[in-house]
Amino acid sequence: MRAGISLGALLAVALLLAAVGASFAFLDMPLGALFTGSAANEAADFVKRFFPPDTSVDFLAKVAWAALETLAISLLSTLLAVLLAAGLALPAAGRQGWLAGQVARFSLNLLRSVPELVWATLMVLAAGLGPFAGTLALALHTTGVLGRLFAEALENTPAAPAEALVSSGAPALATFLYGTLPLVAPQWLAYALYRWEMNIRMAAILGFVGAGGLGAQLYYSLSLFHEAEASTVILAMLMMAVVVDGVSAWLRRTSA
Amino acid sequence: MSTPVRDPEALPRLGWTLLALVLLWPLLRLTDFRPAALFEAGNLQAMGHFLGGFLPPETAPEFLAMLARATVETLAMATAGIALSMLLAVPLGLLMTRSLSISRLGPGRGGWVGQILRGLARGVLAVLRGVPELVWALLFVRVFGLGAAAGVLALGITYGGMLGKVYGEILESTDARPARILLEAGSGRLAALCYGLLPNAAQELVSYTVYRWECAVRASVVMGFVGAGGLGQLMDQSMKMLNGGEAASILATFLVLVLAADGLSGFLRRRLA
Numbered sequence: 001m002r003a004g005i006s007l008g009a010l011l012a013v014a015l016l017l018a019a020v021g022a023s024f025a026f027l028d029m030p031l032g033a034l035f036t037g038s039a040a041n042e043a044a045d046f047v048k049r050f051f052p053p054d055t056s057v058d059f060l061a062k063v064a065w066a067a068l069e070t071l072a073i074s075l076l077s078t079l080l081a082v083l084l085a086a087g088l089a090l091p092a093a094g095r096q097g098w099l100a101g102q103v104a105r106f107s108l109n110l111l112r113s114v115p116e117l118v119w120a121t122l123m124v125l126a127a128g129l130g131p132f133a134g135t136l137a138l139a140l141h142t143t144g145v146l147g148r149l150f151a152e153a154l155e156n157t158p159a160a161p162a163e164a165l166v167s168s169g170a171p172a173l174a175t176f177l178y179g180t181l182p183l184v185a186p187q188w189l190a191y192a193l194y195r196w197e198m199n200i201r202m203a204a205i206l207g208f209v210g211a212g213g214l215g216a217q218l219y220y221s222l223s224l225f226h227e228a229e230a231s232t233v234i235l236a237m238l239m240m241a242v243v244v245d246g247v248s249a250w251l252r253r254t255s256a
Numbered sequence: 257m258s259t260p261v262r263d264p265e266a267l268p269r270l271g272w273t274l275l276a277l278v279l280l281w282p283l284l285r286l287t288d289f290r291p292a293a294l295f296e297a298g299n300l301q302a303m304g305h306f307l308g309g310f311l312p313p314e315t316a317p318e319f320l321a322m323l324a325r326a327t328v329e330t331l332a333m334a335t336a337g338i339a340l341s342m343l344l345a346v347p348l349g350l351l352m353t354r355s356l357s358i359s360r361l362g363p364g365r366g367g368w369v370g371q372i373l374r375g376l377a378r379g380v381l382a383v384l385r386g387v388p389e390l391v392w393a394l395l396f397v398r399v400f401g402l403g404a405a406a407g408v409l410a411l412g413i414t415y416g417g418m419l420g421k422v423y424g425e426i427l428e429s430t431d432a433r434p435a436r437i438l439l440e441a442g443s444g445r446l447a448a449l450c451y452g453l454l455p456n457a458a459q460e461l462v463s464y465t466v467y468r469w470e471c472a473v474r475a476s477v478v479m480g481f482v483g484a485g486g487l488g489q490l491m492d493q494s495m496k497m498l499n500g501g502e503a504a505s506i507l508a509t510f511l512v513l514v515l516a517a518d519g520l521s522g523f524l525r526r527r528l529a
Contacts, residue, residue, distance in 0.1 A: 020339045023332035027404045046399050072286035079280075113514045114507070117390075117478045117488075121495050126303045127294050131287040205390045208482055212288075222394060234387060241386035 050231035059229060063217065063236050069131050070213035070240070073206070074199040077135045081142035082192050088143065089150035090176075108151070112144025116202050120211045131212030138199050138206065146195055153187045154180070197248050204237050214240075302498075309500020313508060322490065323509055330486035330513065333404050333479070334472035337411025338465070344384065344416030349423030351377040355432035355453060356445050377420075385417025389475055393484045407484030411472055422464055430457040463525045470521035474514055487513070 090096065092104035119137035127133045162179035170178070207215025214237055221229035283289075293299060352374055354360060359367035389410045396406035427449075435452030439445070454461075480488020487506060494502035 019335055023335040023339070026328065026332045027336055027408060029336065029405050029408060043399055069286055072283045076280075076283045076287050076289065109515075110511075113511045115474055115478045115510075117481055118491065118507070118510070121481070121492075125306055125495075126299055127290075128296075128299055132289055132293060135287045135289065201388055205388050208390060208394065218391065218394070222398070234391060237388070237391065238383065238386045242382060245382070245386075 046227075049227040050234075052228065053232040053235055054226070054228040055232065059232060063214070063232055066207075066214045066217045066233075067236055067240060070203045070215075071200065073131050073134045073138065073211075073213055074196060074203040077138035077203070078142060078192060078196040078199050080135070080139040081146050081195070082188075084139065084143040085146035085150050086188075088147040089154055092147060092151040093154035095154075104147075105151075108144050108147040110144070111140055112148060114141065114144075116141045116206065117209060120206045120209045124210045129210040129212075134203060134206040134211030134213060137211060138202060142195050142199060146191060149191045150184070150188055153184045153191070157183045193248070193251075197244055200244050201241060204240065306498050306500045306503070309498070310504040312501065313504040314499070314501040315505065319502065319505070323487075323505060326480075326485075326487045326490045327509055327513060329404055330476050330480075330488075331473065333407050333411065333476040333484075333486055334469060334517075336408045337415060337472050337476065338469050340408060340412030341415035341419055344412070345419035345423055348377045348381055348416075348420040349427070350449065352381070352420070352424035353427040353453075355428055355430075355435050356439075356449060358439055358445065361436070361440055377424075381417045381420045381424075383417070384413050385415075385421065387414070389414035390479065390482060393479045394482045397483045402483040402485070402489075404485035407476055407479040407486065410479065410484065411475060415468060415472060419465065419468060423461060426457050426460050426464065427453050430460075459528050463528050466521045466524045466528075470517045473517040477510055477513070 088104045088108055091100040092108055094101045116137055119140050120134060123133040123137040123140075127136060157180060161183065162175050165175045165179040203213050203215075205215045207213045207217065208219050210216065214233055218230055218233040218237075221227075221233060350356065354374065357370050357374075359370050392410035392413050393406050396409050400406050400409070430453055432453075434456070435448040438448040438452045443451075476484075477487050480486045480490065481492050483489060483492075487510060491503065491506045491510075494506060
């Protein structure tokens with residue numbers, strides 16, 4: 001064990017503190033103003049308007065429908081992404097030569113680095129307002145993420161079964177289906193489920209830019225200053241997050 | 257003789273695939289899945305016009321200055337947001353950690369006060385991170401007006417919830433015996449944390465925080481879309497005016513920023529490992 005504190009660690013901490021200080025200074029955050037009396041009153045008034053949540057049957061039905069739509073967007077986009085990602089992961093893992101590998105990798109990086117919400121604004125232009133745009137947007141971003149993870153899983157798979165099949169004369173598709181896929185399938189599935197979980201959350205907010213689901217409802221309600229309705233939608237989002245959290249934790253415990 | 261069965265699993269697999277396809281139908285209906293919409297004349301024209309504007313990207317000096325300012329603002333938002341989230345995450349995460357409970361020493365399940373407190377901390381963290389940062393941002397924009405302050409607070413709250421939960425989990429998954437021995441020998445919780453848990457957990461804790469900072473950079477880019485400052489707000493304005501040239505410059509900056517944050521966080525985490 002090393003005794004004392006190294007110069008490097010001290011320097012790192014100093015740099016870190018400087019960065020945080022500079023950030024707050026640059027942003028000119030009115031943190032003090034947050035805790036003055038009038039600001040607190042205003043905030044309290046604002047919060048009060050959210051209670052009680054709107055529980056009329058009509059609106060609850062609307063929210064339930066929006067929640068279903070959100071779920072459908074997340075599921076379908078994850079499915080699409082799995083298919084696309086599998087298609088791009090094979091070349092990205094270097095199985096179709098160097099050039100194809102570089103092209104696949106570059107497209108995966110591009111898909112992944114553009115955030116879902118930016119894809120959503122683009123897709124709203126390309127496909128019109130509505131859940132379809134949200135589905136496409138989520139699918140594109142998730143393809144980038146899953147493709148990279150899938151390719152990594154492929155690279156780490158032992159090649160012996162596939163080589164055995166190839167040397168006994170199996171065609172490429174059969175080699176992949178029986179030599180490689182069974183080895184990577186559990187990992188691919190785990191990644192896909194994990195992304196689905198994240199996509200449920202994401203699908204709920206894509207509506208802010210007009211891509212359907214719960215987010216669209218929340219955006220309308222807030223824009224029309226119907227805070228009671230907004231709080232119902234937020235509660236629905238929260239419930240969904242808690243349920244998804246619980247189910248995935250339970251699945252992980254039982255499958256582990 | 258019939259042909260030999262090649263794959264005993266083939267039939268069940270086919271069945272599951274068919275079932276999945278049947279279930280797919282309502283999904284396609286619910287999401288209004290119409291690939292044809294991509295090729296409708298109006299949509300094609302709007303997209304074509306927008307994408308056509310991408311080249312050349314906008315490079316006017318005033319615009320680039322604005323872009324640079326927005327980029328720095330985005331980075332500052334992420335850093336300040338993570339710093340704020342620590343104020344929530346550290347106390348709540350520690351409160352959640354069972355290995356630091358004195359009443360759990362010895363046999364039995366421990367005191368009920370501790371159990372209630374841990375449950376409460378867990379619940380608060382779940383609510384904080386259950387509401388997405390974009391929703392918090394949307395709400396805060398209405399209270400504090402347009403600008404970075406709403407984004408920083410939103411990041412602080414959501415990331416506080418996430419970091420707190422993960423801090424608690426990391427502390428619980430590290431070897432609890434050193435802390436336990438310290439507690440049994442009569443040391444306080446703070447000493448047990450510092451000398452029993454942190455030496456084994458510190459690296460993972462810091463590494464996860466750096467990773468979250470990287471996520472925060474991405475999140476603060478996006479937060480601008482609801483009016484919370486930074487690159488996203490600039491992007492939103494350009495998109496609304498269908499100014500392809502500006503959007504192209506901003507998107508390129510996005511990519512560079514995200515890749516740089518990725519690289520920096522990867523470098524820091526490798527140094528820690």
